[in-house]
Amino acid sequence: MTTQNGPAAAPAGGGADPVLERLKGLHPKVIDLSLDRLHRLLAALDHPERRLPPVVHVAGTNGKGSTVAFLRAMLEAAGLRVHVYTSPHLVRFHERIRLAGRLIDDDRLAALLEECEIANGGAPITFFEVTTAAAFLAFAREPADVVLLETGLGGRLDATNVVERPAVTAITRISYDHRQFLGDTLAAIAGEKAGILKPGVPAVIAPQPAEEAWRTLAARAEAVGAPLVQWGVEPRGDGFVYESGRRRLELPMPGLLGAHQIGNAGVALAVLDQLPFAVGEEAVRRGLAGVEWPARLQRLTRGPLAEGLPVGWELWLDGGHNDSAGEALAVQAAAWEAAEPGRPLLLVYGMLASKEPREFLAPLAPHVQAMRTVAIPGEDASLPAEGTAAAARACGIPDTETAESVAAALAGLVERHAAAGRAPARVLICGSLYLAGTVLAENG
Structure with missing residues (x-):
C-alpha cells in the first residue's frame, strides 16, 4: 500500500x-x-x-x-x-x-x-x-x-x-x-x-x-x-x-x-x-x-551491494521516475560516455504501476547495454518485473531480463558481463524513490 x-x-x-x-x-x-x-x-x-x-x-x-x-x-x-x-x-x-x-x-x-x-x-x-x-x-x-x-x-x-x-x-x-x-x-x-x-x-x-x-x-x-x-x-x-x-x-x-x-x-x-x-x-x-540529497545520482561505494561488485565497477542510485528524470539521466549517461567511452552502462530498474516506464526509459535506451528489472520489494503498487522488462524491450534496450531482487539483478549483470571479459561497468539502479529506499536500507 x-x-x-x-x-x-x-x-x-x-x-x-x-x-x-x-x-x-x-x-x-x-x-x-x-x-x-x-x-x-x-x-x-x-x-x-x-x-x-x-x-x-x-x-x-x-x-x-x-x-x-x-x-x-x-x-x-x-x-x-x-x-x-x-x-x-x-x-x-x-x-x-x-x-x-x-x-x-x-x-x-x-x-x-x-x-x-x-x-x-x-x-x-x-x-x-x-x-x-x-x-x-x-x-x-x-x-x-x-x-x-x-x-x-x-x-x-x-x-x-x-x-x-x-x-x-x-x-x-x-x-x-x-x-x-x-x-x-x-x-x-x-x-x-x-x-x-x-x-x-x-x-x-x-x-x-x-x-x-x-x-x-x-x-x-x-x-x-x-x-x-x-x-x-x-x-x-x-x-x-x-x-x-x-x-x-x-x-x-x-x-x-x-x-x-x-x-x-x-x-x-x-x-x-x-x-x-x-x-x-x-x-x-x-x-x-x-549539499547532500540521497538517491539523486548518488554513488554507492560502501555496503554489501557495492562491495559485491568486481574491482573497477561503479554503483549508482537515482530515484527519478518520470519523463523529465529519464531525460536528465540520459544527459548524464552521455557525459559518462564522453569521459569514459569504453565503460558500459547497465541498469537495474523497478517502477510503480502508476508511472509510465516507456516515457522514463526512452531517453535512456540508447545509452544502456543491458538491464535487469525487479518488482519493488514490499510494494503492492509496483509494476511486475516482467511488465517493466517488456517496456524496456519496446524501447530497444538489449539483454533485458527479470530478477527476483536487486542483489540477484546485480549478480546476473556481473555474471554476464564479467564472463564476457568486458570492461568494468557502471550500474545504475533507478526508476523509483521506493526502490531507492529499499536499496539504501539493504546496503546499510
Whole structure:
C-alpha cells in the first residue's frame, strides 16, 4: 500500500512506529486531496501553521527536493537555523522532518503524533495530513530562522498549502506525474502546482520545458498578484553563472551531480535573494559544495551491494521516475560516455504501476547495454518485473531480463558481463524513490 508521498510500510523507528501504524487506519482512502480535514485538525491544535518562522514553500514535479537541499545547505552554511519538511522518506519516516538542522528524534515525533491523534478525535484524516500537522507543531515550538516546506503532491490542495502567507514560493520544473490526481496535460498539472502562489508573495519559477506550463504559471501569478522574480543561470567552464536583479555570482558546479542541478541551484539562489536576511557568497559556495540529497545520482561505494561488485565497477542510485528524470539521466549517461567511452552502462530498474516506464526509459535506451528489472520489494503498487522488462524491450534496450531482487539483478549483470571479459561497468539502479529506499536500507 502506498500513502500520499511515502511508503506505508517503511519503519519510523523507536516509539513513533506504533503511532504511525494507528494513523494509517484513520481514513479509508490512500490519497484524498482536500484541505478541510487538516484545517479542522489545525484549529484543534490552536493553529501552529500561523506561528512559524518565515516559510519558503516549494512545489514542482522534478527538482523540488534538490532545491530544498540546496537551500538548506546554503542557509546552514550562513549559520541560520533551518526547519525542513520533505517527502517521501527513503528508509525511515523521521527523515521527513528536520528541526533546526537535526532529524527529529523518535520520542519527540511519537509525542507530537499522539498529540495530533488525540486532537483529531478519531475523525477521518489522511496519513499525510496528520503527519503534516505534527511537523507544523514541531516547527512552531522550536526556534528557527526559516522553514523549508516541500509540497507532497500538487500544490493547490496539498496539505502544506494551509500556510496562508509564506515569505517566498518556488515552482520547479513541471512534468507528467500523478496524472490521476493532477491532470493529463502539462497545463493542468501546472495549474495545480500554481495553487501555492499567494498575493504579494514573491514567486521564483524555474524555466519550463513546455510553453503551456510556463503560460499557466505566469497567468496564475498575474491573477493572484504574485510578483515573478527575474533570475537566470548559465553553464560556464567548470561552473555556472547566476544572475538576478540583486547580484551576479560566478560559482563552481554544485555538489549534486547532473547538468539539471544547475537549474535547481538557480531556483534556490533566487529564493535566497528574496528572504529577509543576507546569505553571502562564501556561504553560497560552501553550501553548494557540501549539499547532500540521497538517491539523486548518488554513488554507492560502501555496503554489501557495492562491495559485491568486481574491482573497477561503479554503483549508482537515482530515484527519478518520470519523463523529465529519464531525460536528465540520459544527459548524464552521455557525459559518462564522453569521459569514459569504453565503460558500459547497465541498469537495474523497478517502477510503480502508476508511472509510465516507456516515457522514463526512452531517453535512456540508447545509452544502456543491458538491464535487469525487479518488482519493488514490499510494494503492492509496483509494476511486475516482467511488465517493466517488456517496456524496456519496446524501447530497444538489449539483454533485458527479470530478477527476483536487486542483489540477484546485480549478480546476473556481473555474471554476464564479467564472463564476457568486458570492461568494468557502471550500474545504475533507478526508476523509483521506493526502490531507492529499499536499496539504501539493504546496503546499510
